[in-house]
Amino acid sequence: MNDRGAVTPVVLAGIVLLAVLAVGVADVGRYFAARSRAAAAADAAALAAAPVTFAPFGADGGPAAEAARFARHNGARLVACRCPIDRSWRPRRVEVTVAVRVRLLGLPDLVVYERGAARFDPAALIAPPSVQPG
Numbered sequence: 001m002n003d004r005g006a007v008t009p010v011v012l013a014g015i016v017l018l019a020v021l022a023v024g025v026a027d028v029g030r031y032f033a034a035r036s037r038a039a040a041a042a043d044a045a046a047l048a049a050a051p052v053t054f055a056p057f058g059a060d061g062g063p064a065a066e067a068a069r070f071a072r073h074n075g076a077r078l079v080a081c082r083c084p085i086d087r088s089w090r091p092r093r094v095e096v097t098v099a100v101r102v103r104l105l106g107l108p109d110l111v112v113y114e115r116g117a118a119r120f121d122p123a124a125l126i127a128p129p130s131v132q133p134g
Contacts, residue, residue, distance in 0.1 A: 027104045034102035034112045041074035042098045042116030049083045050094040050120035063094065071098045079113065091121040 063083035
């Protein structure tokens, strides 16, 4: 019986399996990296937009424009911004949603959405800092 060369299909199948696993692991890593980038961009966008709902503070546009600018600088696209302008001294909450497109090797491109929120209290701008006894 001649078994010469019988190992070749097994080795080839092993190589193909390893390649598929490597692509899968790379895609999972890309997905989690995109989620992390989207979360950071959403938080940055919300934090940037919150004070602009009260006063421009040097921003070129309104709160949504400021949120979009910070999202873009963090590799994301602003999808939604709940950040109405409110010139009162009441505290307010800003919510934004951003999207990050991730290119996967073994699958079609995927869009990752993340939400961020920030709270802003304009009265804190003029209130003296509290001193805690040491």
